[in-house]
Amino acid sequence: MINCLKADEACHMTSDDVLHLMRSDIQHGLSHNDAAVRQRIHGLNDFEINEDEPLWKKYLSQFKDPLIMLLLGSAIVSLFMRQFDDAISITVAIIIVVTVAFVQEYRSEKSLEALTKLVPPKCHCLRNGKYETFLARELVPGDIVSLSTGDRVPADIRIFEAFDLAIDESSFTGETEPARKLTESLRGEKAFNVTDMQNIAFMGTLVRCGNGKGVVIGTGDNSEFGEIFRIMKAEEPPKTPLQKSMSLLGKQLSAYSFIVIGLIMVTGWIQGRKLLKMFNIGVSLAVAAIPEGLPIVVTVTLAIGVMRMAKKKAIVKKLPIVETLGCVNVICSDKTGTLTKNEMTVTRIVSSDGDEAEATGLGYSGTGQVVCRGETVNPENHPSLVKIVEIGVICNNAQIVDGELHGQPTEGAILAAAVKMDMYSIRNQYIRLQEWPFNSDTKMMTVKAAVRGNEDAQTYFVKGAVERILQHCTKFNERGVLRPLTNQQYNLFVSQAKNMGRSGLRVLATAYGSSMSDLAFVGLIGMIDPPREGVKEAITILQETGVEIKMLTGDSEETAVSIANRLGLKSRRTLSGEEVDSLSFEALTASLIESTVLYRVSPRHKHVIIKALQSTGQIVGMTGDGVNDAVALKSADIGIAMGRSGTDVSKEAADVILVDDNLRTMEAAMEEGKAIFHNIRNFVRFQLSTSIAALTLITISTFANLPNPLNAMQILWINIIMDGPPAQSLGVEPVDDDTIKQPPRKATESIITRPLMTNVLLSATIIVSGTLWVFWREMADNKITPRDTTMTFTCFVLFDMFNALSCRSQKKSILQLGFTTNRTFLLAVGGSLLGQLLVVYFPPLQRTFQTEALYITDFIFLITLTSSVFIVSEVKKWFERVYSVKRDRFERIPSDYV
Ligand code: ATP
Numbered sequence: 023m024i025n026c027l028k029a030d031e032a033c034h035m036t037s038d039d040v041l042h043l044m045r046s047d048i049q050h051g052l053s054h055n056d057a058a059v060r061q062r063i064h065g066l067n068d069f070e071i072n073e074d075e076p077l078w079k080k081y082l083s084q085f086k087d088p089l090i091m092l093l094l095g096s097a098i099v100s101l102f103m104r105q106f107d108d109a110i111s112i113t114v115a116i117i118i119v120v121t122v123a124f125v126q127e128y129r130s131e132k133s134l135e136a137l138t139k140l141v142p143p144k145c146h147c148l149r150n151g152k153y154e155t156f157l158a159r160e161l162v163p164g165d166i167v168s169l170s171t172g173d174r175v176p177a178d179i180r181i182f183e184a185f186d187l188a189i190d191e192s193s194f195t196g197e198t199e200p201a202r203k204l205t206e207s208l209r210g211e212k213a214f215n216v217t218d219m220q221n222i223a224f225m226g227t228l229v230r231c232g233n234g235k236g237v238v239i240g241t242g243d244n245s246e247f248g249e250i251f252r253i254m255k256a257e258e259p260p261k262t263p264l265q266k267s268m269s270l271l272g273k274q275l276s277a278y279s280f281i282v283i284g285l286i287m288v289t290g291w292i293q294g295r296k297l298l299k300m301f302n303i304g305v306s307l308a309v310a311a312i313p314e315g316l317p318i319v320v321t322v323t324l325a326i327g328v329m330r331m332a333k334k335k336a337i338v339k340k341l342p343i344v345e346t347l348g349c350v351n352v353i354c355s356d357k358t359g360t361l362t363k364n365e366m367t368v369t370r371i372v373s374s375d376g377d378e379a380e381a382t383g384l385g386y387s388g389t390g391q392v393v394c395r396g397e398t399v400n401p402e403n404h405p406s407l408v409k410i411v412e413i414g415v416i417c418n419n420a421q422i423v424d425g426e427l428h429g430q431p432t433e434g435a436i437l438a439a440a441v442k443m444d445m446y447s448i449r450n451q452y453i454r455l456q457e458w459p460f461n462s463d464t465k466m467m468t469v470k471a472a473v474r475g476n477e478d479a480q481t482y483f484v485k486g487a488v489e490r491i492l493q494h495c496t497k498f499n500e501r502g503v504l505r506p507l508t509n510q511q512y513n514l515f516v517s518q519a520k521n522m523g524r525s526g527l528r529v530l531a532t533a534y535g536s537s538m539s540d541l542a543f544v545g546l547i548g549m550i551d552p553p554r555e556g557v558k559e560a561i562t563i564l565q566e567t568g569v570e571i572k573m574l575t576g577d578s579e580e581t582a583v584s585i586a587n588r589l590g591l592k593s594r595r596t597l598s599g600e601e602v603d604s605l606s607f608e609a610l611t612a613s614l615i616e617s618t619v620l621y622r623v624s625p626r627h628k629h630v631i632i633k634a635l636q637s638t639g640q641i642v643g644m645t646g647d648g649v650n651d652a653v654a655l656k657s658a659d660i661g662i663a664m665g666r667s668g669t670d671v672s673k674e675a676a677d678v679i680l681v682d683d684n685l686r687t688m689e690a691a692m693e694e695g696k697a698i699f700h701n702i703r704n705f706v707r708f709q710l711s712t713s714i715a716a717l718t719l720i721t722i723s724t725f726a727n728l729p730n731p732l733n734a735m736q737i738l739w740i741n742i743i744m745d746g747p748p749a750q751s752l753g754v755e756p757v758d759d760d761t762i763k764q765p766p767r768k769a770t771e772s773i774i775t776r777p778l779m780t781n782v783l784l785s786a787t788i789i790v791s792g793t794l795w796v797f798w799r800e801m802a803d804n805k806i807t808p809r810d811t812t813m814t815f816t817c818f819v820l821f822d823m824f825n826a827l828s829c830r831s832q833k834k835s836i837l838q839l840g841f842t843t844n845r846t847f848l849l850a851v852g853g854s855l856l857g858q859l860l861v862v863y864f865p866p867l868q869r870t871f872q873t874e875a876l877y878i879t880d881f882i883f884l885i886t887l888t889s890s891v892f893i894v895s896e897v898k899k900w901f902e903r904v905y906s907v908k909r910d911r912f913e914r915i916p917s918d919y920v
Contacts, residue, residue, distance in 0.1 A: 040180045360680075497543070526584035530546070578622065629657055705752040712789075
């Protein structure tokens with residue numbers, strides 16, 4: 023059997039010994055069969071959180087709630103006083119209340135758990151002689167893994183190959199500087215520190231630069247930090263501001279309710295009512311009036327919202343982000359890949375001696391032609407054009423295999439052009455001696471290479487942004503002769519590049535030479551990258567709702583502006599990365615207000631841009647995909663990473679991951695964010711009005727020295743409706759057009775606003791008046807009978823159902839919303855009504871709730887009466903709509919006319 027190796031042992035062994043011990047093969051890796059066997063022994067490379075408590079224990083812990091204990095106490099007292107009916111009724115009611123609370127809490131826990139599984143880490147692993155990408159949880163000890171910049175280390179790995187490899191271990195060591203990694207075994211005494219073990223890459227750390235390979239020595243629980251991971255995973259996620267404010271609201275309401283309930287009980291006692299009855303009513307009222315379910319309903323609604331967003335391809339990593347989504351008023355978006363497809367195709371090649379070729383055919387299959395003045399380009403007829411592509415191919419890390427691109431699209435596009443010119447294999451004629459990879463700061467890539475067989479003649483091949491390349495050029499190519507680069511020529515090349523940019527092309531310049539300070543400029547390559555479908559529409563929607571979009575790109579001004587125009591992004595001015603560097607913070611903040619297009623920007627500028635925008639009170643969403651974007655993603659209010667093209671580092675730092683890299687997905691997520699907040703408001707309104715109505719009803723009847731209109735069990739039943747399915751179903755109301763069109767919410771805005779409270783009080787007043795009236799009517803005979811309370815109770819419940827219906831929207835009428843658009847709501851209300859019918863007609867429940875069968879005419883009467891709460895709310899909404907349309911019109915009239 024293969025055992026896992028401890029990191030402090032493996033670091034002292036040679037990599038060959040480790041490979042031998044793990045029975046692994048550096049060339050072929052493990053076979054799939056072997057991996058499957060090892061997985062059976064070692065399990066998945068994951069941390070399963072054991073269900074710490076069995077379900078029955080969790081269920082029983084619900085009874086620990088002091089209020090429930092009080093109720094249980096009163097059931098026991100009833101038992102001793104031989105009031106068996108009361109004892110049974112209270113017990114049944116308690117069981118129902120506790121079960122509903124338990125199911126709610128369980129659901130919320132499960133949905134939170136599901137969130138953590140939304141972004142499973144991946145790995146690149148050698149199996150059966152081929153590198154494959156699969157889920158990191160499938161890794162087993164002995165697997166050969168390749169690591170490159172931006173990756174998350176998928177298991178504990180003994181490194182046997184490292185090029186410039188540096189790993190960020192700050193999550194374990196606190197050390198912010200990335201640790202350099204080597205392959206040699208450690209000598210001397212035993213290494214104790216993570217920092218000492220330079221040949222080990224630890225699970226969960228992040229590759230900051232370079233690349234390397236290694237063999238897995240420990241997975242899952244057997245990894246060095248398995249224990250820490252388990253603790254981290256088991257830890258409860260921090261509460262969102264909304265959850266916190268809901269808990270606070272719950273506590274405040276509890277305090278008020280307790281005071282009122284105390285007063286009710288004391289008054290009842292002074293009036294000489296039965297103490298036990300008053301106690302039961304008091305405690306039930308406490309259970310009912312205190313919206314203890316509020317924070318749970320909020321959590322479930324947020325979690326369900328997150329799952330809904332995941333279905334739309336936006337992964338929100340933390341619950342609090344959902345709240346911020348509706349507040350974002352600026353989104354800074356990368357251009358390539360997010361606004362455009364990142365599917366590059368070379369369409370124009372312009373040589374330094376004035377030849378211009380057009381390329382046809384899309385994609386990387388190589389179908390199409392490169393044509394200059396009607397003839398297909400070849401080395402004989404257009405050597406300068408051929409030289410441009412030759413440099414592009416040599417200074418290139420991509421590959422096209424069976425029409426499929428492996429590597430960057432920019433480089434792939436050049437290779438595809440080379441295939442069309444039958445030049446793909448020209449790379450094989452050279453030996454690469456050194457490479458200076460492309461990065462977004464230098465905006466160029468250099469390769470030093472020599473022709474095979476003539477290794478002494480070394481040449482630099484360079485491609486990159488025009489102005490950067492020209493900085494290194496002293497000459498230019500004219501029909502095979504290298505001439506000095508005059509200012510006039512320099513300006514000509516720059517203006518050619520600008521012209522290409524203006525037509526939306528991404529432009530790369532190429533040059534070569536024997537020294538980097540003495541290059542010869544050869545020409546320009548222009549490639550198209552079409553805008554993504556749906557992005558223009560998404561931008562229009564976002565702009566209409568008051569969200570500003572800023573395009574950030576490493577590309578040139580002309581290209582950026584051209585694409586921006588195509589996407590409907592109007593800019594009063596543009597801002598370059600250089601300007602961002604040179605402007606003072608105040609000047610930058612002022613310029614940013616007017617600028618929509620920021621060009622030649624690199625990741626390091628993003629952080630300053632965010633800070634400047636945030637200083638004016640904006641809530642900023644920022645996209646990013648590279649390792650260097652991590653800081654910006656963290657400092658933005660919402661960091662947005664790219665699921666497909668993004669590095670693990672950026673995904674780790676981000677709050678939202680767009681699975682399809684598309685800005686449109688972000689727009690959909692923001693809509694959901696707004697809808698969730700809106701829905702939370704709706705059920706808060708529902709819960710508050712029910713709670714206030716129940717309290718007021720009992721308070722008034724007690725002070726008016728009337729008998730109790732509802733008994734304890736009935737109050738508890740109302741609590742189930744209030745905290746249970748109908749409230750929850752208001753949380754899943756589908757996204758409504760009007761909500762989406764609302765401008766971003768102020769981050770400081772509270773859930774409980776003045777209009778919301780007006781609605782709550784209005785509904786509560788109608789419910790209380792109507793219910794009291796029914797009670798008074800039934801009491802005409804001056805005797806309190808089960809029929810009287812059944813009528814009052816049913817009246818309250820029906821009022822509540824109609825109230826729930828009007829709570830579905832703050833502004834829209836039910837006709838505009840559509841009666842059947844929220845199926846969950848229909849089911850919840852239908853279920854509650856069915857429950858009410860059972861309570862009224864089903865003998866065992868009649869006994870529990872002390873009810874009596876009602877006539878159909880009673881129901882007709884009650885439905886007519888209770889619909890008033892709905893009708894009043896609809897009329898109010900109608901007035902508000904008409905008034906707001908008029909106000910809008912009024913506001914649009916120019917001030918001269920007013
Ligand atoms: P963003 O993704 O932020 O919208 P971008 O992808 O357009 O920006 P960069 O990738 O930073 O921007 O590219 C900036 C410029 O660098 C390009 O206009 C191009 O001239 C040059 N460039 C891009 N990729 C390469 C490459 N692989 N090799 C050499 N030069 C490149």
